[in-house]
Amino acid sequence: MKTDTLFTKPISKQFEFDADVAAVFDDMLIRSVPFYKESQSLTRRFALNALEKGGIVYDLGCSTASLLLEIERSIDERSAIRLIGIDNSAAMIEHARKKIEAYGSGIELYEGDILSFPYEKAQVIVSNYTLQFIRPMLRDTLVRTISDALDEGGVFIFSEKVVSEDPKLNKELIDCYYDFKKVQGYSEYEIVQKREALENVLIPYTMNENILMAKNSGFKTCEVLFRWANFATFIAIK
Template structure:
């Protein structure tokens, strides 16, 4: 796993999931997302529960396919679950293919647009820190598409960076997060550089906005499985 040092030098463009990011993405996730492994373990558990009788699981913005590989390892090897990862980054899909081939995985990988993909009926849809990169005007439409694609009782598991309605609390949450990143070896300069690169690219919602959006899009319920400061993992049930 390559070490993330992308923002140790001056940035020249906004953040994008290009070859440079793909090469260090696994390290970036673990060091940039608090309790990443724990939240992913919860996602894996609830996904496996919903897939007990088989079905399709889609990972939207699958990046290097780590989540799908974890789910695949937790399931019986009877072939009743179809695992599909979709990402619009060719570099991410290339890294995902190398990983899945190395593990002899049967995961299907698609370079495509999650907004227009022709989904089949699924039991599980996963979106890890992906919705926040979708333009707000398109976000609720995507959730309606996801809800329509899920079978009755199917689940949508998604993790997002969140903000607070209270400006003072929001600043404290951000400070808390930056302190976490420093403990992971990132310098103040790297933190500042990444923040600037993500400006107007990553647009987070509040906890309530995420829950309301899910319920307005056709989900019977939406609840929080995990939260640490300004990071949260949700489950929405069709």
């Protein structure tokens, strides 16, 4: 796994999921997302709870397919579960393909737009730190599309960076997060560089805004499975 050193030099463009990011993405996630493995473990557990024989799981913004590989390792080969990853980054899909070939995996991968993908009816849809990169005017539409693509009783599990409704607390949450990144080996300079690269690219909602968005899009329940400071994992049930 290649170490993330992308922001040790001055940035020249806004953040995008290009070949440079894809090459270090697995390391970036572990070092940039607090309790990432624990959150992924919860996602896998609740996804498996919702799956039945012959069901479909979609991972929207699947990046390098790490979560789908974890789910695949936990299911019976005879269950005929289809695991489908979608990402609009050709570089991410390329890295994911290398992984699934190395593991002899049956995961299906598609380079495409999650806003217009022709979804089949699914039991589980997952989205890890993906909605926050969708423009707010399109985000509600995407979540409605996700709801429509799920079977009754199906689940949508999504992780997002969140903001607080209280400005003072929000600053404290951000400071807490930056301290976490420093412990992971990122310098103050790298943290500032990445923050500037993500400005107006990553647009987070509050916890309540995420829950309301899900409920307004056809989900009967939406709750928080896990939260650490300004990172949260939600489960919405149709």
